[in-house]
Structures are given as C-alpha cells and as structure tokens.
Amino acid sequence: MTATVSSPAERRRNKIRARILTAAETVFAREGAEGLSIRRLAENIDYSPAAIYKYFSSKDELVDELKESFFELILENVNRIADTATPFHERSRDCVATYVRIATEKPYHYAAAFTGESPAGDGPVDGEPGFESSKKGQAFNVLRGMIREGVDLGEFRAEIDPALAAKSIWASMHGLAMMIVHIPSFPALRPDQPTISREEFITFHADQVIRGLEAHHG
Amino acid sequence: MTATVSSPAERRRNKIRARILTAAETVFAREGAEGLSIRRLAENIDYSPAAIYKYFSSKDELVDELKESFFELILENVNRIADTATPFHERSRDCVATYVRIATEKPYHYAAAFTGESPAGDGPVDGEPGFESSKKGQAFNVLRGMIREGVDLGEFRAEIDPALAAKSIWASMHGLAMMIVHIPSFPALRPDQPTISREEFITFHADQVIRGLEAHHG
DNA sequence: TATTTTTAGTGAACGGTGTTTACTTTTTGA
C-alpha cells in the first residue's frame, strides 16, 4: 500500500462524485429511480447531463451505488442487534424485525434493491463480484450464523439446514418489507381498516417466522 | 337485467378492446411493463398510438387489467387446491405453495401487481372499489378462511387471529415469490451454488410457514 | 517552463417514451 493513496486530482474527482451521489440520494429517497432523472440531477448540481457520464457509466451504475450503501445501513443495524446480549428468541426475532424496519424506512431503496433491472434479469445478487462479498450477502451470512447458533443451542430443530432456513426466513421478512413498501396502509388492507400497529405486526410476523424453526420440547 | 346487454357497436368495441389486451398480454408476459410500449403495441395491431387511448385512458389502466386477470388465474388455482379433500396440513401447505407457483410462472405479472405505480403510492389494493372485491382480496379471503378452519380443527393455536395470521402468511409467500421472480437462481444465491430444487424449496418454505401457526399437542 | 496529453465539461443531437390536440373519416341511430 502506498502512503498517499490519492492524488489531488483524484480527491477532487471523488469529491464531485460524492456530490453527485448526495444529490441523487436525496431525490431517490423521495421519488425513487423513476423520479430520479439524469437531466434533473444535472440541473440540481449545475452541470450538463452529459457531465454525469464522466463519473458514472450509466444511470443504473449510479443507482447501484445508492442501493449498495443502503444495504450497508441495513447490515450495520442488523449486526448491532445480533451482537446484543438478550435471550436467543428475542434477539433473533429483533434481528429479523430490524431488517424490515430499516428496509421500510427507505422504501424506494429497498424496493429498487430487489426489483433490480427486471424480473428474470440477474440483479446484483449473482453478479460477478460474488454475492458473498456484497452487503446483501453479508447480511444473509449474519442471519445464517444466527440460525446455526439456534440449532447448536437446541432452540431450533436439529435437522434444520441453516443455509436453507436462512433463505426461508429471509424470504418471509422480505415479503413483509415489500408489503409495507407497496401497500401504504399495511397491515391494514384498506386505509380505514382497524388493526394492530405496523410495529406490532412486524414483531408478530418475526415471532411467527422464528417459531417455525423452533424445537418443541414437549 | 335487459335481454340484450350489448349493441352491435358495443360488441365490436369490446372485441377491439380484447384484441388490444391480447396483444398487450403477449408482450407484457415476455418483457414486462417497461418493454410494453403504447407505440409498439399500436404497431402490432396496426393502429396509431393515439387510437389506444380511445379504449384505455392510460397505459396504467391497460396494465391494471392485465394484472387483475392474472390474479383471477391465481385465485382459480388456489381455490382448486383449497377444495381438495386431502388432510389439512398438506392441503393448506399446497394451497400457499400453489400461490407461489402460479405467481412465478408469470414473473412480470406478479412483480407488477405489487410494484404497482410506486412505493408509498397506493396500488389497487386500497383502491376505490375496495380490496374485498378485487381478485387479490378474494384470494386473501380464501387464505383467511383456511386459517380459521385450522383454528377450529385445533390444528392451529387457539389464540390465533385468522385475519392477522393470513396477512403474515401472505407476506411470507409473497416474499418467496418475489425472491424467485427477482433472483433467477433462487433458492441458489449464486448461479452455480448447489442446493435443493425450486419446487422442493417452495414446499419447504410453505411447510415452515404453516408450522409457525401450529399447536403443539405435547 | 513549454509542450504534449489527458481529463472535465458542454451543446446538440439520436432514438425512445406516454400523452394530447386538432382534425378527418367512419359508423350509428333517429
């Protein structure tokens, strides 16, 4: 590793890149990928649209960076809960519930992170650099580790394959996150339907999901 | 009810409307909403783009009809399984698994049905005609009925609220469907990762989800 | 320092999108 990893030119470049990303983040958080247009973005930072392409090869690439740093946020939060010293059932429940909470705080980010470019199109998940190294992959590994711990502790059924169970749980929590993101009133199905609060429902769902794994010491 | 509910003019109109929808369906199934453009669609049926607007007020309205009839397909299939005379656990498992299977057979339809117009934007779910009357709503009611039956049979825990549990299960199955739709290799996370087949995973997941509701007669 | 080379930035264009408007042609119903 060299002592000075960046020339002044390089630092200047990164600064402008960051400025573009910051402006993009603001718009994206409010209006999503459709609302974020290169032309509007360029106007926001007083550049020509073509200038953006000196820093990002496409709109997709730009948005991909927003998504990746969003999953870094999720990972941080999930990790924080995973390292708590609370009893296993609560800890695992809060862990997956946190995933949904953070996800739904930035609905456009979360939806875009999975909607990717297209159904049947390969998202960043099985991209070249490898799923394992992506923030999404790291978050998955935390979950798998937690399930392995549960099996070792005897909380979960012994025959459970942690990798498989992790995918199942991930899918379940993903589903809830997507529901909340796309149905504003969820868990109410109609705007006026009386029901429990969203927070309570997330906890209930997480509980339900963890319960599916548990051993029943009769 | 009048004997002849449609004039020749009206029937002719419906025929053209149907022709537009059929052409749209074909393109949509292969390329999704983005790939379906009014201009291309018009060319396919030898009309001008503006002509489409004599039959549909917007592209969204057109796509909404595709989505609704897709959920009719889901509903039919789920209902068929729900009416089977197999034991309760298998029946309920197959019921929710079928939802995922049909969903993933038309990935663009399923994704679009929930992605709707926007996160935080109200989809057809809490639209004016009411969720209950939509095909999506009817499918939900089937699920809730099934859970109620499970509680009555003593298969599920007595304290379970069928409506709440139905939402939880729906979310879980929705999550799996979305995973499969957006990650082509799922349940493999990388294209070459060895894992169980998709069919097996759907069954496994459905089983897991039903398990979360079950009473444990220790 | 002078000069070459690389980079930053731009205006204009290409090909695409959904949608509207003014207009013409066809069909319908009295």
Place this chain on the structure above:
DNA sequence: TCAAAAAGTAAACACCGTTCACTAAAAATA
C-alpha cells in the same frame, strides 16, 4: 337522409437515457 357520435390519425409536446464532436482546463512529460 342527415345530424351526431364514435373511431382513427398525424403531428406535436414534454419528457427520458445516452452518445458524439467539440472546447476549455488541468496534469504529466520533456
């Protein structure tokens, strides 16, 4: 038959992502 309604259209509007040829500035080299 003839007015009214509906079907259909060409052209335009206002967007979009992206590319290209070009100029201005900065950096690297001699």
